[in-house]
């Protein structure tokens with residue numbers, strides 16, 4: 001156990017955490033990045049990244065390696081550990097993993113979010129091979145294909161409408177007989193000629209060896225079972241921010257996102273949140289990285305003010 005007090009600790013090693021590490025490193029804060037169990041975050045799981053400006057590599061892991069090396073070059077320390085408990089009522093703040101306590105004057109929370117999964121056979125195996133959770137990221141790869149969107153909320157309708165720019169046909173599969181999405185989005189989706197709906201239906205299996213070829217479907221009212229041919233499936237059934245750790249200590253909205261002001265400050269002085277832990281709207285590597293950089297700039301200024 002160490003009682004060393006760091007200037008800043010960054011929780012999470014996705015794009016927002018690593019961008020924060022780069023900026024905090026360049027500001028001589030000697031930041032400690034605690035990676036969590038998924039080093040590199042969500043982007044580390046994807047095999048194609050074509051929309052990160054200036055990145056001429058191909059895969060998510062390549063992007064993460066470049067970001068990590070750049071942060072380390074400026075003094076960031078990267079530690080593989082997972083924080084199980086935080087105490088933001090004391091200053092310096094205390095963070096505890098299974099075997100270690102960490103103390104820090106400032107904290108940047110970049111613990112991200114997870115897409116809600118269907119939990120059906122084939123989903124994990126075919127992720128990145130026709131199964132996607134992000135139309136902005138992967139829609140481009142489905143030009144002139146027949147694809148499916150699963151879900152009935154705002155995100156599902158936004159994804160479906162966006163995907164009609166590329167796909168020949170988009171079939172929305174929803175487990176109920178009406179959408180949860182807002183009326184305007186519903187109207188736009190329903191009058192789009194490329195979008196069809198299958199109601200009262202759930203996906204029970206995703207078929208394919210190396211790429212998605214179809215879905216096994218079941219009508220929840222009649223029990224009918226059938227196979228639907230498709231080249232891809234976008235799952236848009238929710239997004240879960242990893243905010244449990246901060247319940248009762250930070251302001252968290254009804255969807256679970258950590259609440260910040262536009263300078264990414266939380267309601268506790270000295271604590272910022274960046275990336276998907278606070279963002280239900282943009283959900284991109286570049287926007288998350290931008291927030292990480294901004295949070296680090298804020299932390300550096302705040303620490304300077306405290307000293308002054």
Ligand SMILES: Cc1cc2nc3c(=O)[nH]c(=O)nc-3n(C[C@H](O)[C@H](O)[C@H](O)COP(=O)(O)OP(=O)(O)OC[C@H]3O[C@@H](n4cnc5c(N)ncnc54)[C@H](O)[C@@H]3O)c2cc1C
Nearest residue numbers: 012013014016036038041042043083111112275276284285
């Ligand atoms: C399959 C897939 C493909 C994608 N493709 C693209 C794309 O092509 N382009 C694009 O712009 N975006 C893409 N995205 C979205 C992009 O990956 C996310 O927007 C981005 O990763 C969010 O970054 P983040 O740093 O906020 O959080 P995350 O990437 O979610 O990272 C969160 C980090 O926090 C850590 N963590 C969590 N809990 C703890 C804890 N208790 N203690 C310590 N650490 C913790 C995790 O280990 C992880 O390192 C894709 C997402 C997925 C899932």
